[in-house]
Amino acid sequence: MLLLSQAVGLVTLVLWLYCVFDVITTPEAVCRNLPKIGWILIVLLFPLIGSVAWLVAGRPERAQAARSRPSAFPEYDRPGRFAATNPDDDEEFLRRCRERAEEQRRNAPKKSAEGEA
Template sequence: MDGVLGLVVLGLWIFCLLDVISTDEYACRNLSKIWWLILVLFFPLIGSIAWLVAGRPEANPTASMPYKGNQGHPSFPEYDRPGRAVAANPEDDEAFLRGLRERAEEQRRTYREKQREITERQRRELEEGDSTAG
């Protein structure tokens, strides 16, 4: 009987451990994911029961997610975090994108120049090798 109970606890522990690991950080309730992982890992029976009762995400996670306006789709925490850089007006956004394009073009020019130098050096080395061999 003790062996069966031990197997049940082991199965519950493995299930809860994998469930904590595979759950998204934002979906954990009451504690952060790392604390749930520590609790389940070091206190198999109590931690597993606590996870199932108080930490596991709700059955329908989109039902509890906040909605932005009447758009019909949920907002996501990574877009709502404080301090996230968002352009205040379209001109700032255009200036930023223009700067990105200019930097990318400069990097492409530099890369092409280096490739030309490498090709030219290899061509000279081949020519020098041919002249010394003949």
């Protein structure tokens, strides 16, 4: 009987460690039903029940996790993002770049002739 309780304890420990690691490494955006910090607290405070709850109700579905995997360039994955195929086609963008560069030139500290000598 003691061996059985030790085996159950070991399985619970392995399950808990797996779930803690899984919650921590899962991106916030794909956690289901609760925010990530909520799942971390539940799994840490209630090892067996929290681990099972994470696996059933919190862990992202496989297809959803694959779709929302962060890319190397997350700014390109933003919904509604407009990307001009040719920078010369986006006159508004070029105009704003020129205005910003001119503003930076005006606001840049001037080097005095005395300070350089």
